[in-house]
Amino acid sequence: MAKSVETLEKSIKDVPKAKKPESKKNWFSWGLLAPVLFFFILMSVVPTIWMFGLAFYDYTLTSANKPKLIGFKNFVDFLANQQLAGSVSRTFIFLLCAVVLQTLLGILIGVLFWKNDKMPGRRFALTLFFTPMVVTPIATSLFWKFILDPTLGVINYFVSVLGFERFDTLTDQTLAFPTLVFVDTWMWTPFMTLMTLAALGSVPKAELEAAQVDRLPIIRLIRTVIWPHAKFILGLGILLRTIDAFKTMDLAYVMTGGGPGDRTELIAVSLYRFAFKSFKLGYSSAVSVFLMFIAIALTSIYLYILNAKKKSEA
Amino acid sequence: MSEETKMKLDRRRLIKAGAAAGVAIPAAGLLAACSSGGDAEGGAAPSADSPLYGSNAENMQGKTLDFAYSRVAGWPPSSAPATLWPDFQAYAKEKYGYTVNDITFIEGGFGELFQKISPTLASGSQDYNLLIVDSQWLGALSEPGWIVKADDVFAANPELDIEPFSSLVTNTYQVYPDGSGIRWGFPQMPDTQGVFMRKDMLEDPAEQAAFKAKTGKDLPTTAEAMYEIEFTDLVEIIEFFHRPDKEMYGTAMMYSKEYDFFSCAYYPFAYSTGGKIWDPVTLDVYGILNSDVNAAAMDQFVGLMKYQPKDAASFGIGNLLDLFNGGKCFSAWQWLAVGKFMGGPDAVVKPDMVLSIPLPKWNGKLIGAMGGQPWVINSYNDEDHMRVAVDVLKWWYTKETQDKFILENGGLPWSKEGAANPAYLEVAHYVKPFLYMLEEGRSQDFWHLPEYAEMLAVQQEAFNGVATGTVKTSKEALEYAAAKQQQILFNAGRTKTAPPENVDSLTL
Structure with missing residues (x-):
């Protein structure tokens, strides 16, 4: 005891x-x-x-006036501003075009690189291919601007050598927006390729080999073997690109300044203009709050998908 | 989810939201409290021991300090104070016995520079002891009390009150509010507009013969022959040299919506044809800017795009430099202070292939836009730095320093004495046209109000739209800009005249 x-x-x-x-x-x-x-x-x-x-104040940096509390007026003005509504819808069109293109191209290129370990120069090609993604967007924007310059640009030089008329994409009302999408796609398709390679790499070899032994048709192979494993990483890639594309500012600002007119004015460019050209800090804060909520909404979707993955794994 | 859980969740959300608002609103209140609300009237005449007198043989003896200034990026005249700084270090040591370390600086393009300096000034910082700023910022910097009144410095140091070449210098770089006579700035780098041309092309006998055959007129070959040139005659020359098939464009002008590029390039067309952009007394814009005269002037200005490369709508100072130096255009309507860089030893166009002239006349009348920058002194400088800031200005305006600035660093003279200096006049081809444009009534500056940034952003957006074709007519752009600017000034309490009723529904 x-x-x-x-x-x-x-x-x-x-x-x-x-x-x-x-x-x-x-x-x-x-x-x-x-x-x-x-x-x-x-x-x-x-x-x-x-x-x-x-966001609740009327405050302009260049004005000698003190910030003045105006309640929700900045938000009301912002929601009534048709030009800003245009910027928002333009941004969604931009991200839709860019992300769809980048995803499709990324998957295509990723599949081409997949399982080609013995391809000569594969590593070198991949390194080169990923370069646009690691160059700062400002540098990318600048060199594309120079390349596309109608008078001094290299593309137009060859165009004129071949006897065609020089063209200008960045101040053209119809071509400016697609050009931005093109450059963004050039810059970020490698990211989607990387995500595709990671997604394909997550498919267990045993399942792939079993599918090969069973001689599964390609569509069924994708649907029943690859997609269940790859969808989460690919989905993550798409969401990250969506959030990032929504915030695109540097590309449009440097290449076109939002022009011609407002044809390439994405919401982040508008925000920059309000904050750092007009110095309307109160108003631009209200726009920022709005953008933040959209970014939170996109992040929530991402978190929801991740949680769904965890649940399915559990 | 049970009702109770829902209620708990809602209450939790409410508490969270309340907490966020509770922190956010005081934060904004704190911001309001932090923002300076200085006295725009400035101080009284300095007392005998005021640092505005600068240093003397005793009060800075043996001290060592740092010094910083703000400057316009990529603009050599703005960098000259740093280039010449060793001279000031020797000057300060020899004359006042103190040591000043190597100068540090912050720099940015015009729009960006204001972003950088204003928060530091708003917080009462002396991060930048002296500032090179744009003339448009005088109101924004002086009304909150961020800068020292130049009149007080002049009262203490009459030798700094230098007689200017014309009242344009005082009105552009020094006085705020307009017409008040109260001075805040010290001229640093003055600037006016002109046209740079390919001298070698004008002097080519084959071109002269071809021009004569085409127009029946003689092609002017010297700058002097073109000082009184009419706009229509200049356009005739531009048209003659416009050969896009040979990658040679007739001219290049600024239409970009960046900062004030379009506005300043357009203003001479409006001013010289009788247009006005506002009433500087009542501070009204609507009914003045949106006039038929201004619309016709804008049509004329935008009409010249047919002699320019396809992307002219995005042209700024840099594009003009690239095109002209690359031998892609016969002429460029440019700020004359850029003259040193129009043509270069390593460029396609060498310096001796360039001539410059003042802007042309419209039926004998010419009023250009003013460019350039003044110095201003940070009012939050401590006593030692205030003394050094004044010492820097005293050194800057010595003949030796001005000689180095103008003869070696691309500076331009703005004082009566400087303008009469033959060495300055002969140092470069663009000095004479510059002074011609600086003569009384030949140029004028625009708003110096704190609201300038908002007004400019609205206007640039609208005007550039005409160049890009997104705004259908010049009248439409002017109507939009005038209404919005009237609204900005009305809301700021600058004018009693309300904007038109449809102002909120106006879009581009």
């Missing part, structure tokens, strides 16, 4: 002893996290809250 009491006492003593290092560990974890949290709060949370607050 005495022994069992001793054992009990010992086990009771052991309990807090076991908790102590846990708590120490927690402090250590928090200590490690603290710098990141500090900068996250300082650089991300505070400015976001600040932006929210500013």
Whole structure:
């Protein structure tokens, strides 16, 4: 009995002893996290809250007037602004065109590279192919602008050498928007290729071999073997591109400045114009809040899909 | 989900939303409190120990400090203070006994530069002790009390109050509000407009003969012969040299919606044909900018695009430089301060192949737009930096420094004395046309109001639309810009005249 009491006492003593290092560990974890949290709060949370607050004010940086509380007026003005509505719809058209094209091309090219390990120069070709994705968008925009220049650009030089009339895409009302989509596609198709390769790589070899032994028709192979495994990574790629395309600013700003007229004015360019050309900080904050909610909506879809994956795995 | 859970969730959401709003609104309040609301009237005449006198032999002796300024990116006259800084370091050491470290700077294009300097000034920072700014910013910088009143500095240092070549210098780079006589800026780099041409093409005997055969007129071969040229005669020359099949365009002009490119290029067409852009007394725009005269002037300006490359609607200063130096256009309507870079030893067009003239006349009348930048002093400078800022200006306006600036660094003279200096006049072909355009009444600047950025953005968008064809008529663009600008000025309390009732429904 005495022994069992001793054992009990010992086990009771052991309990807090076991908790102590846990708590120490927690402090250590928090200590490690603290710098990141500090900068996250300082650089991300505070400015976001600040932006929210500013959206309720009439504040123009170049004006000598103090910010004036105007409630929801900025939001009302924004929603009534037809030009901004045009920018929003143009942005959705842009992202739809760009993401569909990039996905289709990315899948096509990804499939071509898939399982071609012995193809000579494959690695080199892939490295070259992924280059546009790693070049900064500003540089990409600038060199495409130079390439497409009707007077000094290399494309038009060859066009004139071949005896055709020089053309200008970036100030042409009809061609400017497709040109932006083209350059965005050039820049981001490699990303979708990368996602396709990752998606195809996630298909278990055993299942592919079994399908090969069973001589599964290609459509059925895709539908029953590849798609169930590949869809999540591919879906993730599409969503990331969608969110990114929605925020496209640098490409349009550098290549066309949103022109001709407003033909390529995406919502991020409009936002830039309000904030940094007109310096209407209150109004542009309201636009930013709106954009943030759209970005949150897109992210929610992404999280929903990820959760769906987890559920299906469970 | 049970009703209770739903209620809990809703309540949680409500609390979260309330917390967010609770933090957001005070944050904005804090922002409001932080924003400066300085006295636009400026200070009184400086007392005897004021730092606005600059340094003397004792008060800065033995000190060491840093100094920073803001400048326009890619614009050599704006970089000259940094280039010549070792001279100032020696000057400060020798004259006042203090050491100033290598100068640091912030730079950006005109639009971007304001973005960079205004938040620092709004926060009361002395990050930039002296600032090179655009003349349009005088109101935006002076009304909140961000810059020192130049009149106070002149009162303390009469030698800095230099007699200008014409009132254009004072009205453009110094005075705000317009017509008040209150000065805030110190001229740094003045600028006016002109036309650069291919001298070698004008002097080619074959071209002269061909021109004579085509028009029955002699082709002018010198700049002097074209100082009084009429617009229609100049267009005739441009048309003659317009050979797109040979990749040689007649001219190049600025139509871009970037910053003030289109506006400044267009203004001479409006001003010189009797148009006005606003009433500087009542500060009204509507009914003035949207006039038939201005619409006809814009049609004429945009009509010249037929002598230019296809992408002229996006042209700015840089495009004109590229085209002209690349030998792709016969002429370019450009800021004369860019003259040093129109033609270059490594370019297709060499410097000796270029001549420059003032803008042409419209039935004998010419009013161009003013360019250029003033210096302004940060009012948040501590005493030592304020003294150094004044010392820098004293050094900048010495004859030795001005000689180096104008003779070696592409600067232009703006004072009466400088304009009479034969060495300055002969240093480059563009100095004489520049001074011609700086003569009384030959050029004028536009708004210096704090609302300039909003007004300019609206106008550039509308005007550029005419060049790109997205806005059908010049009248439509002017109507839109005038109504929106009237609204901006009315909302800001600058004018009592309300914008037209349909202003909110106007779109481009």
